[in-house]
Amino acid sequence: xxxxxxxxxxxxxxxxxxxxxxxxxxxxxxxxxxxxxxxxxxxxxxxxxxxxxxxxxxxxxxxxxxxxxxxxxxxxxxxxxxxxxxxxxxxxxxxxxxxxxxxxxxxxxxxxxxxxxxxxxxxxxxxxxxxxxxxxxxxxxxxxxxxxxxxxxxxxxxxxxxxxxxxxxxxxxxxxxxxxxxxxxxxxxxxxxxxxxxxxxxxxxxxxxxxxxxxxxxxxxxxxxxxxxxxxxxxxxxxxxxxxxxxxxxxxxxxxxxxxxxxxxxxxxxxxxxxxxxxxxx
Numbered sequence: 555x556x557x558x559x560x561x562x563x564x565x566x567x568x569x570x571x572x573x574x575x576x577x578x579x580x581x582x583x584x585x586x587x588x589x590x591x592x593x594x595x596x597x598x599x600x601x602x603x604x605x606x607x608x609x610x611x612x613x614x615x616x617x618x619x620x621x622x623x624x625x626x627x628x629x630x631x632x633x634x635x636x637x638x639x640x641x642x643x644x645x646x647x648x649x650x651x652x653x654x655x656x657x658x659x660x661x662x663x664x665x666x667x668x669x670x671x672x673x674x675x676x677x678x679x680x681x682x683x684x685x686x687x688x689x690x691x692x693x694x695x696x697x698x699x700x701x702x703x704x705x706x707x708x709x710x711x712x713x714x715x716x717x718x719x720x721x722x723x724x725x726x727x728x729x730x731x732x733x734x735x736x737x738x739x740x741x742x743x744x745x746x747x748x749x750x751x752x753x754x755x756x757x758x759x760x761x762x763x764x765x766x767x768x769x770x771x772x773x774x775x776x777x778x779x780x781x782x783x784x785x786x787x788x789x790x791x792x793x794x795x796x797x798x799x800x801x802x803x804x805x806x807x808x809x810x811x812x813x814x815x816x817x818x819x820x821x822x823x824x825x826x827x828x829x830x831x832x833x834x835x836x
Contacts, residue, residue, distance in 0.1 A: 558585050558589075559585075559589060559591065559592055562581075562582050562585045562586070562589070562592050563592065563595060565578055565581075565582055566582070566596055569582050569596075570599060570600060570603055634824055635821065635824040635825060638817060638820050638821040638824055639821055641817050642814065642817045642818055642821050645813055645817055646814050648810055649807055649810040649811050649813075652806045652807035652810055653804075653807040656803050656804050656806070656807050659803050660803050660804075663793075663797060663798070663803070666789060666793050666797075667793055667797070669786070669790060669793075670790035670793040670794055673786065673787060673790035674790070674794070676706065676709070677731040677766050678730075680702065680706060680710075680713075680731075680766075680775075680777060681730075681731050681766075681768045681775055683702045683705075684699065684702055684713070684715075684775045685768075685770060685773065685775060687699060687702065688715065688772075688773045688775075694715055694743060694744050696744060696746070696750075696751060699713060699715070699744065699746050700746055700750060703746045703747070707748060708780075708783070709779055709780060709783045710777050710778070710779060710780065711747070711759075711777075711778040711779060711780045711781075712739070712746070712747055712752065712756060712776075712777060712778045713745070713746040713747075713775070713776075713777045714737075714739060714742040714744065714745045714746070714775070714776045714777070715743050715744045715745075715773060715774070715775055716741055716742050716743060716773070716774040716775075716776065717743060717772070717773065717774070718769055718770075718771065718772055718773065718774055720741055721737060721741070721769070721774055724769050724774075727769035727774060728768075728769050728770065730768060731766050731767075731768045732766065732767055732768065733763050733765065733766055733791070734762055734765055734766070734767045734776075735760065735762045735765065736758030736759065736760075736776065736778065737767060737774065738758075739755075739758060740755070742776075758778070759778055759781075761784065763784075763787055763788060763791050764778055764779045764781075764784050764787060765777070765778050765779075766779075
């Protein structure tokens with residue numbers, strides 16, 4: 555066997571794997587062209603190499619299958635985690651927006667409640683002052699009643715005093731200042747207006763919220779608000795009887811807070827699941 559054969563046979567594995575230099579490859583090819591034994595050996599080595607590759611490839615694929623399944627599952631869980639993360643931030647921003655809106659509504663409502671309390675206190679003050687005058691005198695003191703009217707001149711249209719003997723429905727009026735349909739002013743003993751005692755016929759306002767009356771055993775006091783003040787009275791009435799509760803105002807942000815908390819819990823749980831799989835794949 556020539557020395558070249560030994561050299562070529564040592565280089566054949568590298569030649570098959572295409573790892574030898576260009577000069578070595580040309581040397582091997584020239585030698586194989588003239589040496590039948592080395593040519594047969596090359597052919598046999600290539601067959602063995604192909605057989606080995608065909609055996610190893612399925613084995614490698616089988617080994618990769620479990621990891622591929624884990625990778626697919628991990629990618630699915632990763633997408634699910636991303637969905638949870640986006641959902642969390644969306645619901646968090648929406649919840650924050652609802653809370654800011656609800657706080658603003660509550661602030662405005664509190665201002666309106668304060669205004670309504672002023673109106674209610676005003677009703678009580680007018681009645682207390684008027685009945686105090688009526689109780690302290692045997693006859694009606696027109697001057698003192700005019701002074702009471704003038705204190706609330708910006709709000710009141712009329713202030714009238716009635717005797718209880720000819721008036722029905724006293725029980726309701728004796729509970730305190732009550733919104734009511736006006737008692738007929740023709741039965742009044744005294745009616746006070748901006749310019750003092752009113753003698754002409756008065757057409758009452760049929761808007762019951764605009765008239766307030768109160769009675770004791772002897773007297774009934776009734777006053778009407780000016781039309782320009784009726785909007786304030788209407789708002790106070792709405793706030794007193796129909797204002798939303800704090801629960802109603804904060805209902806939506808509370809619901810969204812619960813939803814956001816559930817989504818955050820799901821997000822943390824997903825991260826806990828995917829972390830071990832990520833470590834395996836890494």
